[in-house]
Amino acid sequence: MAQKYLGQAIKRTEDPKLVSGLGHFVDDIKLPDLHNVCFVRSIHAHARIRGVDTSLAAALPGVVKVFTGEDCRGIGSIPCASSLQGLKVPHHPVLARNKVRYVGEPIVAVVADSLYRARDAAEAVSVDYEPLPAVVDPEQAAAPNSTFVHEEFSDNVAYVWSLVGGDVDQAFKDADRVIKQRMIHQRLVPAAMEPRGVIARFLPGEKELTLWSSTQIPHLMRTQVAIMLGLFENRVRVIAPEVGGGFGSKLNVYGEEALLGFISMQLQKPVKWIETRRENFTATIQGRGQVGDVEIAVKSDGRVLGIRYTVLADLGAYLQLLTPAIPTLTGLMLTGAYRIPNVRMDVTGVFTNKVATDAYRGAGRPEATYIIERAMDLAALEFDLDPVDVRRVNLVSKREFPYATATGLSYDSGNYEAPLKKALKISQYPRWRRHQVKERKKGRYVGVGVSTYVEICALGPSPAMPAGGWESATVRIEPTGKITILTGVSPHGQGQETSFAQIAADMLGVALEDVLVLHGDTGVVQYGIGTFGSRATAVGGTAVYGAIQKILKKGMLLAAHLLGVSRREVQFRDGKFFLKNDPTKSISLQDLALASYTARKLPPDFEPGLAAIYFYEPTNFTFPFGTHVCVVEVARETGTIKILQYVAVDDCGTIVNPLLVEGQIHGGVVQALGQAFMEEAVYDEIGQLITGEFTDYAIPRAGDVPWMQLDRTETPSPVNPLGIKGVGEAGTIGATPALVNAVVDALRPFGVRHVDMPLRPEKIWKLMQKETS
Amino acid sequence: MPDELRTIQVTVNGTKYDRQVRCRKLLSDFIREDLRLVGTHVGCEHGICGACTVLFNGQTIRSCLMFAVQADGAEITTVEGLARGGQLHPLQEAFWENHGVQCGYCTPGFLLTALELLQRNPNPTEEEVRIGIAGNICRCTGYQHIIESVLAAAAKMGAKTV
Numbered sequence: 043m044a045q046k047y048l049g050q051a052i053k054r055t056e057d058p059k060l061v062s063g064l065g066h067f068v069d070d071i072k073l074p075d076l077h078n079v080c081f082v083r084s085i086h087a088h089a090r091i092r093g094v095d096t097s098l099a100a101a102l103p104g105v106v107k108v109f110t111g112e113d114c115r116g117i118g119s120i121p122c123a124s125s126l127q128g129l130k131v132p133h134h135p136v137l138a139r140n141k142v143r144y145v146g147e148p149i150v151a152v153v154a155d156s157l158y159r160a161r162d163a164a165e166a167v168s169v170d171y172e173p174l175p176a177v178v179d180p181e182q183a184a185a186p187n188s189t190f191v192h193e194e195f196s197d198n199v200a201y202v203w204s205l206v207g208g209d210v211d212q213a214f215k216d217a218d219r220v221i222k223q224r225m226i227h228q229r230l231v232p233a234a235m236e237p238r239g240v241i242a243r244f245l246p247g248e249k250e251l252t253l254w255s256s257t258q259i260p261h262l263m264r265t266q267v268a269i270m271l272g273l274f275e276n277r278v279r280v281i282a283p284e285v286g287g288g289f290g291s292k293l294n295v296y297g298e299e300a301l302l303g304f305i306s307m308q309l310q311k312p313v314k315w316i317e318t319r320r321e322n323f324t325a326t327i328q329g330r331g332q333v334g335d336v337e338i339a340v341k342s343d344g345r346v347l348g349i350r351y352t353v354l355a356d357l358g359a360y361l362q363l364l365t366p367a368i369p370t371l372t373g374l375m376l377t378g379a380y381r382i383p384n385v386r387m388d389v390t391g392v393f394t395n396k397v398a399t400d401a402y403r404g405a406g407r408p409e410a411t412y413i414i415e416r417a418m419d420l421a422a423l424e425f426d427l428d429p430v431d432v433r434r435v436n437l438v439s440k441r442e443f444p445y446a447t448a449t450g451l452s453y454d455s456g457n458y459e460a461p462l463k464k465a466l467k468i469s470q471y472p473r474w475r476r477h478q479v480k481e482r483k484k485g486r487y488v489g490v491g492v493s494t495y496v497e498i499c500a501l502g503p504s505p506a507m508p509a510g511g512w513e514s515a516t517v518r519i520e521p522t523g524k525i526t527i528l529t530g531v532s533p534h535g536q537g538q539e540t541s542f543a544q545i546a547a548d549m550l551g552v553a554l555e556d557v558l559v560l561h562g563d564t565g566v567v568q569y570g571i572g573t574f575g576s577r578a579t580a581v582g583g584t585a586v587y588g589a590i591q592k593i594l595k596k597g598m599l600l601a602a603h604l605l606g607v608s609r610r611e612v613q614f615r616d617g618k619f620f621l622k623n624d625p626t627k628s629i630s631l632q633d634l635a636l637a638s639y640t641a642r643k644l645p646p647d648f649e650p651g652l653a654a655i656y657f658y659e660p661t662n663f664t665f666p667f668g669t670h671v672c673v674v675e676v677a678r679e680t681g682t683i684k685i686l687q688y689v690a691v692d693d694c695g696t697i698v699n700p701l702l703v704e705g706q707i708h709g710g711v712v713q714a715l716g717q718a719f720m721e722e723a724v725y726d727e728i729g730q731l732i733t734g735e736f737t738d739y740a741i742p743r744a745g746d747v748p749w750m751q752l753d754r755t756e757t758p759s760p761v762n763p764l765g766i767k768g769v770g771e772a773g774t775i776g777a778t779p780a781l782v783n784a785v786v787d788a789l790r791p792f793g794v795r796h797v798d799m800p801l802r803p804e805k806i807w808k809l810m811q812k813e814t815s
Numbered sequence: 816m817p818d819e820l821r822t823i824q825v826t827v828n829g830t831k832y833d834r835q836v837r838c839r840k841l842l843s844d845f846i847r848e849d850l851r852l853v854g855t856h857v858g859c860e861h862g863i864c865g866a867c868t869v870l871f872n873g874q875t876i877r878s879c880l881m882f883a884v885q886a887d888g889a890e891i892t893t894v895e896g897l898a899r900g901g902q903l904h905p906l907q908e909a910f911w912e913n914h915g916v917q918c919g920y921c922t923p924g925f926l927l928t929a930l931e932l933l934q935r936n937p938n939p940t941e942e943e944v945r946i947g948i949a950g951n952i953c954r955c956t957g958y959q960h961i962i963e964s965v966l967a968a969a970a971k972m973g974a975k976t977v
Contacts (some may be wrong), residue, residue: 053911060919061907063854063894067920070853158839235858235866235920235954286856286920287954319859535918535955701914708957709917736863736952744958745949749941773957 044616047544047554051701054540055554065284068239068256069316076241077106079302079315080160082150082167083325084142087176087395087729088189091140091149091169099152099166104159106309108167109151109301111139117304118270120297122361123508126370129201132192132393134360136270136297136304142171143191143359144397145731146324148297153305153313176395176729180333180356183392191359191393200357200391201366205373207448208384210339213348217339221420226798227330227409229356229723230716231739232402236286237317238326242302246310251303252279252565258292258532259572262363262509263299264564270300271307278303282562285534289713290401291326292534293574294363323734328723329402331356332369336413339384340421344432348384351376351413355391358398364405365398366391367508371406371498374449378414379458379496379667380436385448395729401574403713404774407497415493415779416796419786423795428475429783430466433494437462444760453496453665454767460755461691462494465669468753469689474673481675482791487810488686489788491672493780499694499768500664500761501575511660513577514570515585517546517593518653521639523632525550525557527589530570531582532562536706536770538578541698542586545764549590550631551617568655576768579698580664584762588656597652600638601629603645664759664767668692670711670780676788681807683719683785685748690776692752695759695767703769704752710773711750716742717774718781719801823887827852828896836883843867845883846893854894854923858952865951868924869893875931894923897930906930906968915964917955924951929965938969 059065096108120134138149150167154160175189182188183198191198214220241254251273257263260280268275285292298315306313317326334353338346355369373387418436422429438445440457447453471490478488502511514530525546531538543557560566570582594614601619602609605627613622620628629637634652637643641650673687690707697703720740724733733739758765778799785801786794791814797805817839825832827850834849846855846869855878858866862880869878870892897904906926909915916922925948932939932947939947944965945958953961 054914054916056919057911057916058903060916060922061894061903061910061926062898063852063923065919066853067856069857070847072851157844158837233954235864235918235952236856237858284919287918289954319861319864537917705914705917705956705960708959709955710957712957713954735861736859737861741952741954743949743952744945744962747958750957750959 043548044551046548048548048698050699052540052544052554052699053701054537055543056537056539067236067284067286068241068254071241071254071283073241073243073312075311077153077155077311077313078157078160079305079313080152080164081148082164082169083321084138084145084147084149086142086171086173087145087178088174089142089171090174091138091142092172093170094150095168096150099163102159102163102166104155105163106153106155109137109305111135111137111149114301114304117300120360121266121295121363122365123363124365124367125508126201126203126366129366130195131361136301144395145729146321146397151301151305153309178394178396178725178727178729180354180392180394183394184354184390191395198393200361200393203370203389205387205449207450208348210348210350210384210386213384214339217347218342219340219424220337221340221417221424222335222337223420223796224335225413225416227332227412228799229331229399230329230402230721231323231723232289232291232326232329233322233741234287234289234291237319237322238292238296239316240298240302241312241314242306243312244303244306244310250277250279251307252281253299253303254281254283255299256285256292257282258288258534258574260532260562260564261530261569262572263295266295267300267303271303279565282532288534289403290329290405290574293401293572294327319736320734323739324731325397327362327398327400329399330409331399332372332409336417338417338421340424342425344421344425344427344435346380346382346421346436349376349382349414349417351387353389355389356394356396356399357391358394358396360398362398362400364508365400368399368401368406372409374451375407375410375498376414377447377449378411379438379494380414381438382436383448396725403710404771407771408775408778411493411495411775412779415495415783419783420795429492430471433492437494451498452662454662454759454761455757456496456665456667457755457757458494458667461667461693462669464753464755465671465689465691468751469671469687471671486675487678487788487791488673488675489784489786491780491782491784491787493670493776493783495776496665496667497772497775498663499576499666500580500660501577502663503660510571512571512657513582513585514568514655514657515582515589516568516653516655517586517589519593519631519635521636523635525552527557527559527586528567529559529561529582529586530567531578532573533578534573536573536578537699537702538582541579541702542583544698545583545586546590549587551615552631576770580762580766580768581658581660583698583766584764585656585658587764588658589654592654592656593652596654597634599645600648601634604629604637604643660761662761664695664761666692666694666767666769666772668772668776670776672780672784674784674788676785676806678810681803681810683801683806688748689751691754692769692772692776693755693757694769694772695757696765697756698766706769707752707773708750710771711777712742712747714774714777715747715781718778718799722800821884823884825886826890828892838882838884840883841879842881842883842886843878846878852893852895856920856923858921865924865928866921868927868951870927870931875928892927894926897926905971909964909968909971913960913964913967915956915961921951921953925953925961929968932965933969933972937972941966
């Protein structure tokens with residue numbers, strides 16, 4: 043295939059409307075008679091509801107109806123797709139009855155003819171609470187004398203899950219040193235710039251419920267909402283219009299979607315709910331939330347023989363779609379890019395009186411990378427080795443691929459040394475090490491952090507996924523020769539309208555402008571899985587590739603027929619079918635398409651039309667990798683961190699569009715910086731979220747982030763024909779430990795070996811108030 | 816009082832509007848609902864994220880922190896007013912060229928913030944752009960391509976009046 047577009051920095055076809063303010067997000071959709079829904083949410087982390095008085099609210103002007111949990115008994119439980127053995131799945135109602143279990147849990151839904159009136163009415167609802175002791179700390183939750191989040195269970199333990207590979211006990215016997223460290227992965231708020239939102243419209247005549255939802259998974263949502271409401275799935279249509287970021291927080295089925303559908307059916311009116319930012323902080327899933335003890339068995343040359351990780355996962359009060367599954371991903375990637383033959387992870391997932399945790403950009407894998415990359419630095423510190431040397435001793439070498447990990451995975455392809463070498467060169471690593479020594483003598487504290495990460499992407503082979511891991515594409519060559527692609531993924535900023543058009547345009551030899559990519563509407567697109575887990579291009583793009591292959595195969599048949607030769611004599615290139623031995627005899631794709639639709643001269647048994655649907659099932663995950671190097675200086679007077687250099691060399695397999703890849707890395711690194719230095723969902727002892735708005739929850743701004751120097755290596759994946767690995771989460775996975783390692787390295791003269799995130803100035807300042815060693 | 820109706824006159828993107836609004840209505844809601852200019856996005860409703868930024872008599876404001884009645888007599892520019900005669904503004908072009916947009920939700924606020932910045936300082940350094948746009952949050956791009964976009968627009972616009 044010609045490479046006119048593939049691999050090129052093509053500017054996005056999505057952008058003209060977005061820079062003009064002409065895109066349509068959920069809140070921008072206007073329907074006649076649209077009513078607004080507002081929620082009354084729990085102000086307590088744990089309380090019995092003694093009563094709800096909605097009479098005042100119902101009497102206010104413009105109020106149509108007030109719904110309580112009792113009114114919604116017929117709606118099914120909010121779904122959890124995870125099926126871990128022994129998992130306790132509590133009933134998760136769309137509106138709480140009897141009891142509330144986290145601040146922000148919805149209790150009452152008010153419907154009015156304007157947003158302002160709906161808000162007034164919500165204020166007028168009175169809920170009589172009997173507060174109960176709140177279970178906030180996951181360790182407390184696991185203690186035998188704890189209050190129960192769910193009375194029907196005998197404890198707060200939702201599940202226990204273990205992963206064992208090799209002989210860990212022997213590894214620890216053989217070690218020269220055993221290094222232990224407790225590490226905390228604080229809860230984070232995904233905080234997509236567009237909050238969640240739903241519009242529901244039930245048409246009683248057509249018996250069709252349409253939901254416009256800010257989601258990453260329109261098809262899975264359609265299935266689940268249909269189940270929750272007892273509707274036929276094919277009478278539910280979910281449309282994800284422009285979606286303003288997700289980062290995993292919209293990879294879910296929330297109560298609001300089914301509830302809005304129910305309300306629309308009850309009232310026979312279209313209704314809308316747009317999440318407020320406070321709701322987004324308190325009632326949309328949060329990320330991370332692990333407290334774990336890491337142990338590594340190390341030889342004196344830095345070789346890591348084994349790793350143990352015992353962790354409490356803070357699940358929150360209820361299980362959202364993938365809540366229990368996230369920590370299991372940590373286990374799979376625990377050995378990182380290293381030849382560590384012995385591994386054990388024990389997860390205890392506990393219920394707490396907080397909003398559920400679930401997938402947030404990286405989803406369990408940033409935790410794994412952080413653990414192993416911090417552990418590598420701890421090993422270096424223990425034996426006074428260079429952290430880079432410790433990594434080199436342990437890295438899987440390029441001759442070992444496909445590499446079978448002790449956790450049961452098969453790393454597809456890699457050359458881990460290549461980005462490491464490149465990153466060290468760009469960074470001028472030895473120079474920084476010399477600089478560091480010089481500066482320390484002057485009382486200035488410079489630190490260098492390295493992370494040689496590997497991640498698991500292109501989620502994933504269906505047997506390993508809770509709801510299918512394949513992806514679908516329909517490609518249609520329209521009668522005029524224009525190309526329409528219907529993809530099952532649901533991009534929301536990643537740019538697949540462009541990158542899929544690049545794939546199609548090159549394969550079909552047409553101009554990029556001739557290709558239109560449609561997505562995010564279950565009424566238009568065949569069933570698909572959606573966008574998450576760095577899967578859209580690697581899995582969804584391969585589905586596009588497969589559909590086009592099918593079309594070309596069919597096109598060959600017709601072309602041969604029209605050219606009056608046998609199929610073997612025809613070739614396709616640059617938009618033309620032609621005779622191998624006489625390229626002047628040809629038919630263009632456009633003419634062939636028209637001929638396929640007018641259907642006057644078709645081969646026998648030839649289906650008219652030129653379209654194909656393809657469901658691509660990946661045979662494995664893909665494993666992108668890279669090296670990030672970060673250099674910081676920490677100020678003893680203030681505890682502030684200044685990033686002097688940030689280098690990221692990433693390998694995400696074959697690149698479709700380097701501009702988009704850069705954008706993904708930049709964004710991911712900055713979210714990682716948020717976790718490393720700034721962000722934390724802080725709950726107080728009674729379960730109030732005290733970082734519940736942008737005013738209290740620090741998100742990196744332009745002045746907080748470094749200039750990132752990016753480079754890459756390109757090792758194609760053998761898993762799919764295009765060689766794509768995926769890049770959506772590389773930043774949050776690879777960068778966090780590089781940032782933290784750099785700061786801990788700077789603090790070495792103060793005897794510091796580990797600091798838990800976020801590394802806020804006060805914490806750093808305190809550590810720097812003692813004498814240096 | 817909050818539900819009282821007042822008549823206001825505003826000029827938005829060069830078009831004059833005479834509208835009755837409730838006193839309590841936020842300017843952001845007025846722009847989005849009453850004028851149907853939905854390019855102005857609301858990200859937090861408490862003035863922190865900058866998504867709802869518009870130019871108000873030439874200066875950036877957070878339209879979620881003002882009431883529509885306070886805009887009586889004002890001249891407002893929203894993202895829809897940047898392009899002229901079907902031609903994108905150089906800033907819009909630069910955001911497109913340099914991949915300064917991912918999900919696009921924060922973009923209108925960034926464009927108007929950058930416009931004000933370049934009007935004040937037509938030739939900013941990278942650091943000045945960083946500080947200039949630090950009042951707006953973007954969760955997708957990591958800001959680097961936005962900064963490059965603003966610098967590229969500044970270069971393109973050169974000495975021309977913004």
